[in-house]
């Protein structure tokens with residue numbers, strides 16, 4: 377039996393919206409454009425960096441015809457933007473407790489590999505995860521279920537739970553047919569009751585117990 381818990385990254389384990397906002401605003405400033413606030417940038421997050429850039433262009437006077445150059449510059453900024461990112465409270469103790477309970481841990485994020493690795497290193501989180509599937513690991517990102525299925529397959533999971541913060545994560549879990557735990561304090565632009573979930577949690581101190589309860593109800 378291998379109990380695997382896979383986590384989304386942005387808005388689930390780390391509060392990265394401030395750094396995404398800084399990166400977007402630096403790009404805008406370089407084009408002589410005014411900054412956006414965090415709540416606007418929150419609406420660009422979830423489907424990976426290509427959709428992020430499309431939405432940023434649509435919301436500002438950045439030019440769609442310069443998409444490739446803009447994306448390249450944004451990625452250069454994004455990969456260095458870790459100073460304003462924090463691990464959510466009690467995440468480390470929850471990860472430690474889950475490992476002590478015998479779970480194997482993985483990541484499935486739509487963040488591209490380079491900024492994912494940079495932020496995991498900056499926050500000293502990488503060692504927790506045996507597998508990390510990023511937004512560019514496969515040709516399709518979430519909500520396609522393939523990245524999440526790959527994470528569980530690599531972990532050799534016989535029992536699985538996905539933990540995330542967004543409608544994209546909920547849809548991915550549903551399509552991969554795994555239970556979904558929804559974190560309420562993440563990067564969200566819709567209300568919690570619009571996001572299908574098996575269990576909602578607000579505080580990482582309660583996560584190990586919720587994961588246990590879900591596994592206990594797992595069909596054997």
Ligand SMILES: O=C(O)COP(=O)(O)O
Nearest residue numbers: 385386422423424485486
């Ligand atoms: O980069 C994004 O758009 C979202 O990243 P996440 O999947 O870790 O929430």
Ligand SMILES: [Mg+2]
Nearest residue numbers: 384386387541
């Ligand atoms: Mg997220």
